[in-house]
Amino acid sequence: MTVEGKLRAAIVGSTGYGGVELIRLLQSHPKVEITSVISSSSAGDAIEEGFPHLTGIIDRKLDGVDPAQMADRADVVFTATPSGVSAKLVPQLLEAGLKVVDLSGDFRLKDGAEYEHWYKHPAPADEYLEQAVYGLCEVFGERAAGVDFISNPGCYPTATLLGLIPAIQAGWIKHDSIIIDAKSGVTGAGRGTSLMVHYAEINENFKAYKINKHQHIPEIEQTLTEIAGEKVTVTFTTHLVPMNRGIMSTMYAGMTGNHTEQDFVDLYREYYAGRPYVRVRDVGVIPATKEVSGSNYCDIGFATDARTGRVTIVSVIDNVVKGAAGQAIQNLNLMMGWEETLGLGYTPVYP
Amino acid sequence: MTVEGKLRAAIVGSTGYGGVELIRLLQSHPKVEITSVISSSSAGDAIEEGFPHLTGIIDRKLDGVDPAQMADRADVVFTATPSGVSAKLVPQLLEAGLKVVDLSGDFRLKDGAEYEHWYKHPAPADEYLEQAVYGLCEVFGERAAGVDFISNPGCYPTATLLGLIPAIQAGWIKHDSIIIDAKSGVTGAGRGTSLMVHYAEINENFKAYKINKHQHIPEIEQTLTEIAGEKVTVTFTTHLVPMNRGIMSTMYAGMTGNHTEQDFVDLYREYYAGRPYVRVRDVGVIPATKEVSGSNYCDIGFATDARTGRVTIVSVIDNVVKGAAGQAIQNLNLMMGWEETLGLGYTPVYP
Amino acid sequence: MTVEGKLRAAIVGSTGYGGVELIRLLQSHPKVEITSVISSSSAGDAIEEGFPHLTGIIDRKLDGVDPAQMADRADVVFTATPSGVSAKLVPQLLEAGLKVVDLSGDFRLKDGAEYEHWYKHPAPADEYLEQAVYGLCEVFGERAAGVDFISNPGCYPTATLLGLIPAIQAGWIKHDSIIIDAKSGVTGAGRGTSLMVHYAEINENFKAYKINKHQHIPEIEQTLTEIAGEKVTVTFTTHLVPMNRGIMSTMYAGMTGNHTEQDFVDLYREYYAGRPYVRVRDVGVIPATKEVSGSNYCDIGFATDARTGRVTIVSVIDNVVKGAAGQAIQNLNLMMGWEETLGLGYTPVYP
Amino acid sequence: MTVEGKLRAAIVGSTGYGGVELIRLLQSHPKVEITSVISSSSAGDAIEEGFPHLTGIIDRKLDGVDPAQMADRADVVFTATPSGVSAKLVPQLLEAGLKVVDLSGDFRLKDGAEYEHWYKHPAPADEYLEQAVYGLCEVFGERAAGVDFISNPGCYPTATLLGLIPAIQAGWIKHDSIIIDAKSGVTGAGRGTSLMVHYAEINENFKAYKINKHQHIPEIEQTLTEIAGEKVTVTFTTHLVPMNRGIMSTMYAGMTGNHTEQDFVDLYREYYAGRPYVRVRDVGVIPATKEVSGSNYCDIGFATDARTGRVTIVSVIDNVVKGAAGQAIQNLNLMMGWEETLGLGYTPVYP
Structure with a gap:
């Protein structure tokens, strides 16, 4: 299930700020290998076209959104998608046996009606709202151990x-x-x-x-x-x-x-x-x-x-870090039973 | 008392942001003429040395802080000085018969003990604290009419x-x-x-x-x-x-x-x-x-x-405008019984 | 031809940065009255919807682009339009007897082929390219006197x-x-x-x-x-x-x-x-x-x-000023034989 | 000579931007341990007083500038000091047997007279100007191998x-x-x-x-x-x-x-x-x-x-990185015969 002993990760929404930060941080994660960067809007492009700072760092074309392909290439999927998109996509990924850390907000509220009131989209099915563990690491970190599906908190x-x-x-x-x-x-x-x-x-x-x-x-x-x-x-x-x-x-x-x-x-x-x-x-x-x-x-x-x-x-x-990509990786670490700090040892950039 | 029918104004603290904004705004005031720009730290310099944007607009050397000279050259003094400085200077200006709009904060609190608690300086004498009209124009504008001394509100x-x-x-x-x-x-x-x-x-x-x-x-x-x-x-x-x-x-x-x-x-x-x-x-x-x-x-x-x-x-x-120089001019207008908007007809600069 | 003795001005492109700066500057012009603010994309809206800083300053709905209406309401038109738009619009305005100051760039090059090479649009007819006076005021100011059509230089x-x-x-x-x-x-x-x-x-x-x-x-x-x-x-x-x-x-x-x-x-x-x-x-x-x-x-x-x-x-x-709206007004002043500085007496805003 | 097999590094000028960036980057260097952070102006303070972003990351008080102490605690010294300071300090460090990477500019010019013309300070002695290897890594990287003293290029x-x-x-x-x-x-x-x-x-x-x-x-x-x-x-x-x-x-x-x-x-x-x-x-x-x-x-x-x-x-x-701290570390890697990229594997932070 792993490449050279590493967990294979796919990132959906790789052309957004959350997705590209996941790429930055995962570069230094010792137990994770990015195997697919995915964008519905830019599939087929080299990622460095939209993000030239990645030139020479990640030489990879953007894949389209294809759950079967993800299941083939990855063990865990980070869904850094707009709200409404994850609601539909994540259940397919879970059904395909993938682990999911969702950054979208679609699975944070336990009450579907409340979701629809504030988000103005149809809510995901209740079973997924129930399954989703709200990953506020320092408060609910224990709940993350061993689960397959984390809903990453908002910023x-x-x-x-x-x-x-x-x-x-x-x-x-x-x-x-x-x-x-x-x-x-x-x-x-x-x-x-x-x-x-x-x-x-x-x-x-x-x-x-x-x-x-x-x-x-x-x-x-x-x-x-x-x-x-x-x-x-x-x-x-x-x-x-x-x-x-x-x-x-x-x-x-x-x-x-x-x-x-x-x-x-x-x-x-x-x-x-x-x-x-x-x-x-x-x-x-x-x-x-x-x-x-x-x-x-x-x-x-x-x-x-x-x-x-x-x-x-x-x-x-x-x-972008603790409010999105960083906490998502922290959640992955907790899910996998790894040390909480893997891939996150960044000293603040000052000034 | 006026130059070409205009009220003569001196600005103390002309090298601070409040002072330089007074200069900008007063350029278009139809009834005021700046006759002295004053700085304790840069007396003798041309103002454009510290503020090159004024090149060719106000060709004037900075004067020192000299109440007698101010009384000679000006009818009204704007004191845009650090707190503690006005406390000593303003009484001298009032004694010399000048009108004063003070931007420093030294005369805003009616209770000298309160002033000393928050400002950590000795308070001005009570008579000046009492005399000072707190110039929040849209609330206390009527109190400004005809007075000689306004304490301009903080930003x-x-x-x-x-x-x-x-x-x-x-x-x-x-x-x-x-x-x-x-x-x-x-x-x-x-x-x-x-x-x-x-x-x-x-x-x-x-x-x-x-x-x-x-x-x-x-x-x-x-x-x-x-x-x-x-x-x-x-x-x-x-x-x-x-x-x-x-x-x-x-x-x-x-x-x-x-x-x-x-x-x-x-x-x-x-x-x-x-x-x-x-x-x-x-x-x-x-x-x-x-x-x-x-x-x-x-x-x-x-x-x-x-x-x-x-x-x-x-x-x-x-x-810098409504929170300092602009309201100070608005207060002058009210003191003088002029239309409130004189010299203040600036459309916001956007963007 | 004037409102209260003022020249009536229309501004096409009032929702762009050049257009809105024309509005700001013309507020203080003693011989010009804005009688129409025009936007093809937002006609019918109050201008303060897109530019809330103008609330209470110019209470006017945006007009559509209608040369006949402009001829009816205005004496001079500032065309602050994207390149390609003025090429078509300005000839109609000139035919309608309006004065025009064009900020678009469509009439700056005397050689139509050169225009098409760099701008990738069809060039205006040669007669208009010839008629347009290139309004670099401090160099060619004399050429502006009395003419009806100025092409305002690029920034x-x-x-x-x-x-x-x-x-x-x-x-x-x-x-x-x-x-x-x-x-x-x-x-x-x-x-x-x-x-x-x-x-x-x-x-x-x-x-x-x-x-x-x-x-x-x-x-x-x-x-x-x-x-x-x-x-x-x-x-x-x-x-x-x-x-x-x-x-x-x-x-x-x-x-x-x-x-x-x-x-x-x-x-x-x-x-x-x-x-x-x-x-x-x-x-x-x-x-x-x-x-x-x-x-x-x-x-x-x-x-x-x-x-x-x-x-x-x-x-x-x-x-936005000397590189667009300000020089356009300076050009109008020169066209009309007015003092060059009318409506332009703004001290730089610092800081 | 090392702590746990690591090279011990001191940083002079730890309260400047170059020094603090050295701290950030060296945190992830697998073969270097920071053993002294040095500041002439703030000796005795905790580094997090001036740089709160380091709270909990490097719990260390700032040392004073003492070559004997540095020789005791460190193997290599990064001198991120103002020009003129290194000119005096570096020779003492070299005499004490320390390796030095100097970020100050004092040893970049081979001609002392030229230095004095442009820098307005007395030049270091010629022997040090000769000894200093100008560390433009991608051009002169081979010269750095095995040397004790690198002059790090300007930004x-x-x-x-x-x-x-x-x-x-x-x-x-x-x-x-x-x-x-x-x-x-x-x-x-x-x-x-x-x-x-x-x-x-x-x-x-x-x-x-x-x-x-x-x-x-x-x-x-x-x-x-x-x-x-x-x-x-x-x-x-x-x-x-x-x-x-x-x-x-x-x-x-x-x-x-x-x-x-x-x-x-x-x-x-x-x-x-x-x-x-x-x-x-x-x-x-x-x-x-x-x-x-x-x-x-x-x-x-x-x-x-x-x-x-x-x-x-x-x-x-x-x-601050390639123009200062990063290239200094790259030079250390080259001096030591290590892989050029150690401690420098940072993906650009975007945006």
Whole structure:
């Protein structure tokens, strides 16, 4: 089943930013070999036509989307496809006996009706929604061991949930007080062309979008609700930052007690003990997005305010790595029972 | 008292971003003539040495800081100085009979102890704190008429207060629920050199700073408290955006009733009726910072959320114009009884 | 023929960057009134739908492209259209008795065959190519007086020609030695969407394009040839800079004698005497693009090198102003016999 | 001499961009262990205070500059110091028996007088200038084998020389016709603070600097002269691009014959055969800086022009990697007789 003892991987959506980042990261994975790069729109082209930075690194033509061919060539498929596409494709891959890590969002919500409300597409069949393990590695990592199908978390939910869950589990913040002000670099919008991502419209500009309407809201609430043991509803705003990579989630919540910044640091360090990709910063240190750029880290900092009784939690990730391709590989490692860090040992690129 | 029938203006701090923007804007003011550009650090230099874009536009050497000379050459002085400097300089200018619009922040807080707590400098004498009219034009414009001394609002407070005041005055938002997530371009940090503003540290980066510690917090609370009629305390976070100009204040508050976005639009349009520099956007339209760049506008949009009972208010300004030099000129116009728009008829520069 | 004594202007292509900049600049023109904003693609929409920064400034629906209607509503038409469109439209406008300033490039080359070689479209009829006055204001300004039809120069040619012509006319540089290394901000690519202008592809990137193939080459050569009195052929490279506005043309040429930087400064200052929008910088001062941003200036600096016998000439403009809308208005002023600076008194926006 | 069989490395200048990039890259080098990170200005601090992105990656306090201590702790020292500092420090390190890769520029010129002319510092003693091997790996790689002291090439010279040498050696371009128009991201200016690198002065700006005066000129000419066998003098302009990383060198030269683009591609591919870090692009493909970002590649493309008889050669590198830290590691690999690619297997980070 392997090439030279390696797991064979196919990447669907290899011409998007998530797909091309999977290629970058998997180049250094000691136990995985990319055997097929797949694109419905550019099948037959050399991948370096669309991504000249890969010249001489991966000499391979793009394959079309053909489940039988994938089953023949690969052991695991990463589906970095637009939402709606995976809903149809993934069941075929699973039926063909392939392992799947889906980056699309189509299998993150357990409730199909909720999916249809926020995504405006027909939901996948319930059996697949049930089968899909939500791969937030530092929280649900144990669930990933040995399974065949992981639904990789969204970029905003990853930064947000890692920043909120320890405090919610500890009962330190009021469930009805959570406000999430999130900011993302432009790669989060994908590689499709539109006026919204035209350089001259983004540069020297800062804008909010999809206030209270982003499809990542139910994903965040589903997991917070599970942790809290009661329905949690959040206020969630997304903004577009004139930069390529990076998400910051600035989160506000009322505290249930007089917790200090040191309390939060201690709580989170205990929660994330043994988890190499969450770095809880020292008291008084707030992480910036560039400090995790190009890497799989999620860095978290705190500011408590006795005047208002609120805590401000800041969580940053590289949306293309920890928010997509990096966590997908981390999930593969967990599925396979490998060390969590394989292929992910990238120091942040600074500056 | 005037040159060719014009009011003579001196600008202290002409080598900072606020000062140089005053020069740009005053070039087109029909009733003002710049008669002295002043810099303590670069006195004697031609202004175009530090600001080559002014070559051939204002052929003038920088003067030193000399109140007697200012009284001789000017009728009004704009003090665009670092905080702490104006505290000492402005009383001398007022004693010399000059009109003053102070952009420094030294005279915004009515309570000297509060000033010393947040600014870490000795406060000006109480008589000057009392004399200073807080020049938030669209709210307190009437107070400016005929006075000699205006304290120009801070950049963050301008965007924030214009976005909150109508709702607070109407009793539509809960006073203890206000959270302000603010973002600013780098000009807000001034022209001083430091690693914090090094291009390579800012570019492709997004960072939070001074969480709950920014000196604009008491300025915001002082005014909200006055409007609300009771003490208002806010949670306030500032972030640095990799761009030159622009502030967005994203504000969250619990609503006291079931107000819709249309309700908010109507309320704010009524409040700001006749005020040319606040543009309340249509329902569903959220302004972006570039849409006011280079101009004196403050644009406001709303998103209400029945799920959480909160309203999200987004307010944007150009921090160098409406947040500094533009509002200072608007204040001068109000002081002099001129039309509010003189010298400020700039269409936003887009893109 | 005028509204309140003003010339009535229509703008075709009002949803492009050139068109919207014409709107910005004409707002402050004392003798021009915009009476129609025209877009083939968005006719019927309010202009603020596509350009929210114009909210409350120009309340007007976009008209369709209808020459008869233009003749009814306007005295002059600015055609800021893609190349190929003006070729067909402008003759109809001229026949209808309208004045035209064409920003498209379709009428810049006098030789139709040359046009078809570089532009890959059928050329306009020869009579119109002959009629069109090439509006490089500081060189051919006299030709504009009283005419009805101006072909507005391209952005790269404007920066380049203003930087080369005085030296060529003086016989100071070798005609066969000219190399032009030009760089432009992204607005130069227009507002159309494509992967080439996707933010994430441009940001943190610097690329060359169309080396020796840019359609502005024959425009530059045609004018240099006229000035030189013999055929001039140039090497011309264009690069895309991750910024919105600005062109720098860095030009290299072998000198015919031992000219110093002071010689060049003196020569150019004499050539451009009385021309307010060319600023020849002092010896040793090289202009940067931001120093003309938002304004109609072209700034020029020199570095001579005794080691190689070459001069390096640096010329900068704002491509949307002096390279498009600003020079178009300057041309209108010259056509009408008005002062050259009307509506163009913008100080550069810095920073 | 090694820790766990690894070569022990010290990095002087660990708080600059070159030093911190050495840390990033050496993390993945299988045969090198960083045993000391050294900073004269920040000795005693944890490195993560100045570079929070290294939190948890390298837990080490900065050492002071002490040659005896270095000799005790390390086998090789990378000196990423300002010019003038290495001139004094490196001889002490060599005397102490350490291997040295110097990134400062102090030992690149063989002629001390030339050094003093361009660098304005006293030159190192001639014996060290002679001893230093100029480490342009793809050209002089054989000279590095077994030596103790490498002078690492400058960033501009690396991009430029790799782009010119094969053509000069083949006699295809005229020696007196070479013009180099170079552009660099801001990290090239170092991490020191000054108005020149203030974000608001760089962003939305493009500027030329040090025209014909850059200290990399004699370095380029020294090597071209060696290859050409006669004195070569170049015209060289540097520009600052609003981005962090990347250099493009756009080079112009008159051709000695009718060479085509295919000829150049073939020539260069033959010259660089077996050299993994130069990628000669296909005919018609011009590389952009982002396509090598974060990696050790130098990518080269060509445009020949029959109209002018000139060739335009475009060469791009990441200035911090191939132009500094990456090539320094490549040189270490060559010194030690290791495989050239150790620790350098980074796929470019895109986008």
